[in-house]
Amino acid sequence: MIVVVYVMIGLTNSAFAQGSAINTRIEFKNKGEIVRILDLEEFTAIASERFLKIYEPHEKRMRTYQVYSARSLFDHVFGKNWREAEEIVFLCADGYQPSIPVAKFLAYDAYFAFASADDSPFMLENVLQNNGTVELGPLYLVWDNLKSTELREEGAVDMPYQIKEVELASFSDRFPALFPPANASQQVQQGFLHFRKYCIACHTINGQGGGKAPELNYPLSVTEYIKPEYLKRWIDDPSSIRYNATMLPLAAEIPAREKVIEELIAYLKAISTVKHLPTTIP
Ligand code: HEC
Numbered sequence: 001m002i003v004v005v006y007v008m009i010g011l012t013n014s015a016f017a018q019g020s021a022i023n024t025r026i027e028f029k030n031k032g033e034i035v036r037i038l039d040l041e042e043f044t045a046i047a048s049e050r051f052l053k054i055y056e057p058h059e060k061r062m063r064t065y066q067v068y069s070a071r072s073l074f075d076h077v078f079g080k081n082w083r084e085a086e087e088i089v090f091l092c093a094d095g096y097q098p099s100i101p102v103a104k105f106l107a108y109d110a111y112f113a114f115a116s117a118d119d120s121p122f123m124l125e126n127v128l129q130n131n132g133t134v135e136l137g138p139l140y141l142v143w144d145n146l147k148s149t150e151l152r153e154e155g156a157v158d159m160p161y162q163i164k165e166v167e168l169a170s171f172s173d174r175f176p177a178l179f180p181p182a183n184a185s186q187q188v189q190q191g192f193l194h195f196r197k198y199c200i201a202c203h204t205i206n207g208q209g210g211g212k213a214p215e216l217n218y219p220l221s222v223t224e225y226i227k228p229e230y231l232k233r234w235i236d237d238p239s240s241i242r243y244n245a246t247m248l249p250l251a252a253e254i255p256a257r258e259k260v261i262e263e264l265i266a267y268l269k270a271i272s273t274v275k276h277l278p279t280t281i282p
Contacts, residue, residue, distance in 0.1 A: 024138045028077045029167040030085075036077050040114060040138045043068055046076045051117050055145050057156040057251075058126050064117035065142060070110035082168055089174060090141060091165035094134075095211030098201035099171060100158050108151060109144040112163075128156055128248045139163040155251030157198055171196070177206035177278070180270040191267025194260050198250060205271055207278020213247065221272030223265070231268075235261050 024040040038046075047068035056063040074082045082088075083106060089099045104110075113136065115122050122136045140161040145151035172179070178200065180188050195205075202213035216222045222231060230241065238245035254260055 026139060026163065027165045029165065030078065031169060031173065032167075038077070043073070043112075043114070047073045049114075052111050052113070052142065052144060053117075053146065054142050055152055056124065057152070057159070058124050058128050060127060063124075065111075065113035065140070066115040066117055067111035067113045067142065070105060070112055070141070073112060074105070077166075078168060085168040086170045087168075087174070089165075089167045089169045090160040090163050091167070092160045093162035093164050096160050096162075096201050097210035097212075098158055098160050099169065099174070099196065102168075104158070108148060111142050111144070113140040113142050114138065124161075134161065136161040153251065153253040153255065155253065156248070157201065157251070160201070175200070175208045177208045177276055178271070179274075180267060181274060184270050185266070187263050187266045188270040191263035191265070191270075194264050195267050198260075199264070202247070204278070206274075206276045215278075216268065217271055218275050218278060221268060221275075223269045223272050228265070231265055232261055235264060 026038050026040070027034055028036040028038070049066055049068055051064055052067045053062060053064045055061075074088075078085075083102060085102050087099045087101055088105065089097060091097050113122075115137075122140075123133050124136060126132065126134050141159055141163060143151050143159070178192070178195070180192050184192075199216075200209040202210045204210065204215045205217045207215065207218065226234065234241055234247075235250050237249045238247040239249075250257060250261065
């Protein structure tokens with residue numbers, strides 16, 4: 001019932017009327033093939049809804065949402081075998097495209113939020129990204145992070161909103177152009193893992209990754225046109241370089257943050273030696 005009411009509010013919303021971000025149909029894919037297309041209204045029939053209170057990192061406060069369990073939804077749409085997949089890629093209306101390891105969905109409880117707990121609009125104030133108010137619908141991925149310090153330390157990286165597509169994928173099949181040279185150092189390999197976790201949702205490397213932010217490697221790498229000390233400072237605090245930067249600083253709570261930034265830069269340097277035309281990956 002509640003879902004229907006929300007969708008009707010959505011229809012009268014001006015952003016919706018202009019045909020912008022919000023569409024209520026979600027596509028589910030397995031390695032590029034469409035498995036199922038569901039309208040938000042159909043979710044109530046296949047997953048049970050509940051309230052979930054979380055620490056909302058985008059707003060730095062507690063918030064309660066109406067949610068469906070991600071695991072039971074995946075069971076229903078993909079069958080139990082989704083657990084054997086490697087990653088789940090979420091494509092969002094604003095170009096954000098995080099790729100989240102399946103292991104994380106098995107270790108922690110994830111939920112798809114579809115409305116606020118009260119009658120307030122399903123939106124948030126994205127203070128992290130100087131983005132102003134953003135629509136969260138049709139679906140917003142949240143985690144039961146009150147039970148877990150590790151989840152809270154990660155900030156908002158794995159919390160995509162405006163989800164329009166959910167895809168089971170193998171990272172190396174989906175993003176081959178991101179891999180550093182096979183003989184790369186341990187530091188570079190670590191940096192690659194951090195890049196996958198903290199950066200690829202917004203940025204592309206050699207044309208692959210999220211469409212919310214600029215390409216970082218092709219034809220010129222950021223390590224070639226940004227002085228090393230400023231690259232470091234950019235990752236640490238973009239607003240200290242550019243007024244109103246919409247990139248968020250690497251989450252302040254990340255353990256060994258200095259080292260993580262150095263490893264990220266080592267990866268960016270290594271990948272600058274492997275440039276491909278975005279469309280012609282060898
Ligand atoms: C939420 C999206 C988002 C994430 C996540 C993100 N960025 Fe950005 N980044 C942006 C946007 C948007 C810009 C464009 C400049 C701005 O912020 O106004 C940008 C700009 C940059 C630039 C400057 C490029 C130029 O030519 O000016 C660098 C370097 C960069 N990002 C590196 C990173 C790294 C490294 C990470 C991971 C630690 C990262 N970004 C994570 C959104 C993001």
